[in-house]
Amino acid sequence: MGKTISEKIFSQAAGKDVRAGEYVFARIDRAMIHDITGPLAIKAFKEIAGEDGKVWDSSRIIIAFDHQVPADSVIAAENHKMLRRFAEEQGILNYDVYEGIAHQVMVEKGHVLPGMVVVGADSHTCMYGALGAFATGIGSTDMGAVFALGKLWFRVPETIRFEINGSLPRRVYSKDVILKIIGTIGADGANYKAAEFAGSAVERMSMSQRFTMTNMAIEMGAKTGIIEPDRETERYLKKAGVEGNLEEWEWLRSDEDAEYFRKLGMDVSDLEPQVAVPHKVDNVVPVSEVEGTKADQVFIGSCTNGRYEDLEIAAEILKGEKVARGTRLIVIPASRAEYMKALREGLIDVFVEAGAIVEFPSCGPCMGGSFGLIASGEVSVSTSNRNFIGRQGSPEGRVYLVSPATAAATAIYGEITDPRKV
């Protein structure tokens, strides 16, 4: 019997042959903390290793500042100060004060390679699985232990394989595919499983579109989202400055006869744009069911859909148009690098001319912890990944999750709009 890519990665990381269901003590290749979860992880680390304890490997730790940047309160400023000091003390060089959202920085700077086990103190760490790594979110106390030991225990997950075939219609994207999947199997439909995405539709997706899918694996309870590496992965990593090629790296793939918990097939050729309606990510309907819902705010950004390609899709729709009166549009590129590409290509001009507010890379309104919040009774139409009660501000506000194309069309008309009509 063959193995899944996740079983193979854990076999390498544990130094022995392991299968789904077994418990392993795995070597950790990269560990990420950010400005919200980092301070707690450091506290946990010091409890384990002592005030003067040294981390297991400073070159494998990445500290990002993304949730509250620039510091929006004295508490945030103190947290940032603590993280910078810790980085200096420990010789951690990868602490990027304003490089963008942690997850985007992790993948675009070549921190994540296929076959690695990567942990992050953030639930959307599962995004990096699009590069063929096993990446998962862990709690801050677990992270304290990782900092001390460089290892962590896991139960090797079973895998659900999603075979996604067909060609995506015009103005329908990977965001619509993942929303459809979550709506179908439910917010707990993949609990503690590895969600492996494959099939001709996935093969044709760019890495940016693949990240959108694996990013949201956690929204159906999955331990990770994962995609077997291919030429697109190779192309992406080379651009990220990683040397070598597919042949040399001998990347892991699932065997034909691997044992899966479940296999699910889907053809996307007739898929409509999808919308997750308040207040659960699995409340998914086709856009036609909610067209005409008034939008007070539209947010294009986040680790789910704030990359250059997402901005390009939105700008193509917004070019020469104006944001509707009574609606506000906030655009936030996911990282400095994506922002610079968007600047060079004139996308930022398009947004500003249309009447949008463009902010420097950060999580922005995604989690409702910083700026760009909505008031009671208001509606946010957002390209991010969660629409829980209070997620973007007032608990009496409502958040709808959509693709960048649906968001852009909505901004122009001031109400949820099918992007295929514009």
Ligand SMILES: CC(C)[C@H](C(=O)O)[C@@H](O)C(=O)O
């Ligand atoms: C702040 C952090 C712990 C949280 C997460 O883990 O996901 C945030 O990024 C989110 O998206 O809700």
Ligand code: SF4
């Ligand atoms: S952009 Fe949103 S989902 Fe992503 S890490 Fe930030 S708060 Fe979490």
